[in-house]
Amino acid sequence: MNDSQKPRNLTVDGWPANRPTSSVSESDRAAGIEVTGNFSRFSQRNDMFNRSRWDDVVDGSKAKSFFRSHTRPKPRRGDGFQQRDFALRNASWVVADTYANRGMKEGRREGFLDPLEPFFPVAEMRPEAVAPEVMSRQIKRIAKLFGADLVGICEYDERWSYADRFDFQNKGTRPNELPPGLVHCIVLGYQMDKTLVDAYPSALASTAAGKEYSHEAGSLMQISQYIRNLGFEALANMNDTALAIPYAVKAGLGEYGRNQMAITEEFGPRVRFSKIFTDLPLAHDAPKRFGVTEFCEICRRCAESCPPQAIPTGPPSEHGPNRSAISGVVKWTADCEKCFDYWVKLSSDCGICMRVCPYNKDFSRPIFRLYRRLMGTRLRGLMLRLDKALGFGARRKPKDWWDDAEAAGE
Template sequence: MVEEAHETSITRWDPDTSLWKFSPQNHGKEITDNNPYVNIVDIGEFDKMSTLYPYPTYPKLMASEESFKRYFGPMHAEVKGDPFHYMGSIKKGKEIQNKLASGEIVPKVSKEREEDLLKLKMEIKSYARELNMPAMGVTKVDRRYISDEKDHLVPYDTIIIFAPEMPLENVKGIPNNIKTLSAFDSYREGGENILKIADFIRSKGYRCLPRMSFDGEIKLPPHAVNAGMGNYSTYGICIIPEVGTRSKLVALLIDAELPLDDPRDWNIEEFCSRCRMCQKSCPGGSIPKEEKRFRGALKRQADYHRCLEQMTTSKECMRCVRVCPFSIIGYEKCMDSLPHYYRYNLERDKINKLKLLKMKECE
């Protein structure tokens, strides 16, 4: 077993054999370790935590179907008139996802393969936009973000992240004019559409596996940051310029070496540090004001117990999304509100530094 291990492999506990085993090579580790926008301050600690305390798939309140029905069923019945309005399609999508991952379902893949991988990537992106997914990024899976040691469900190392868009008018109705449950709409529609994209990719000659939004087996926000789609928000999700926080990410694992996207500084934290409206308006007090060290990284770890309590008693809550300027007025207007000097990352962008310094003096 030792001979098969790569230096980036993670030791995993196998309950079936009561032995430690090694994960496959962790191709995404180098990207994460060298990405300043995920704020890892101690790589060794992050590695150790991933081995000893792997991420859970779900928060405890959502860990079983029974507890989910108990807490979310009444809310769905109140807003939609049916406690299973969302549960049926979400459950069906999850079952398809799991059967695909386990090999119980083996879909047909076209024998004619698109050899131009850049063209394939652009075709996938274009098709996703037709399905209301305006943002897409490609990176390598970092197996430290795989929950509950489920490496066997992740046979491919390239991951495509998509950001479905919640309708702006629905989010603007929060909290006094709620006509639908925007988050659960996104869970359901994103799950249905990621299956369509999977079929599209198979028609191009490649195998792939969908990962639904209502699924925590792979943590998607850090992969979105690694793929250059955005940067972390105050409460830990990835703010994406095209949609702000009005999204529930979905993904596909693909057996193609698609061109990767680089991490990028979108100057989002520069704006968030002056805003913090999500933290100020959270009725459950689940969003911390300051960063703290957590699992070897600096981050604002939201208290999901408080968050879920608020969700189940306040029709999803969603205040954090409703008050986020990126979600309501858009990325460009948020950037326009910053002093011009702070709109640039001087270490990465080729810009006229003297001109910017002069502009700063005039502000």
């Protein structure tokens, strides 16, 4: 075992007690991340979904009907909320739900509160070591083979791990302990279907989210198993264990936007992220900037389009509106209480702030790649006006999505 393969204590002296190491400060700066002395790690118990199970501020019975709609929906007449829409959405979640439910008796909710349980143990043999740069290239190739659309690698950063895990049985907390030595983070991005995202808000559009949750659950199991088969540890996590967005930004996959998403060059905000923590020696990627912060400073389309006005219109702040916000990170922070309340009213998640974002474009087309490039220049104001004038971000009728599929003979 060489030095880079040896487990080490993950807690840097005094960190995360508000004293970033100089290397952390440097890479934070490059990523546009600003952490203040008021920083404290986020408790998973304060996540909005978990609060709906214990916090009186959230109407628990209404929240229950939201969760119930994923197994026993109550279709309505409105376009996008009919039986076929809920049928498709709920089918899209089935794989992720299967992983989430398989450890319920032992108190686990894999992918949401707990990491995905490995299928096979770590192999006892390791192949001949290769340079971390070579291994990173190989892992990216394998990750794409197993369905990831984006892959980046950065260092493990304890600040983004939940301070504790939510215990859904007693509504309290339990420790969020990781095996030692997992010093690297592989960040995976899974693009969401644009034709569905454009139909937000609707149960139909929510299929885009469920499909990628299910997709990433299977894909993460395969990628992490490959690493374990090489004789290294790999902890695959989706929404559980740690925040994903700071890792996506650090690994060079996207820039942080006003709508609280990591906006990618390839797919804009239409991406689901997950992580694998590992001790496999890997080289890291650098954060990448392409003008999102500057564009968000002049654009407020997500905030103006948000029905419950949950997205801030002002500058980034280190103070969030309520306990569902991490403290001590200077950023745009949505009011998750208002947002979740709106989801509950819909019986479905809402992605209007994803749909209307000027970065929600098909960048496989050269014209939109040029468009994106100009959004990152001093012409950004003009591009924003153009975006509005050309009607980008308008809602696609869910009925049209069904009709188009039929017309195409799909």
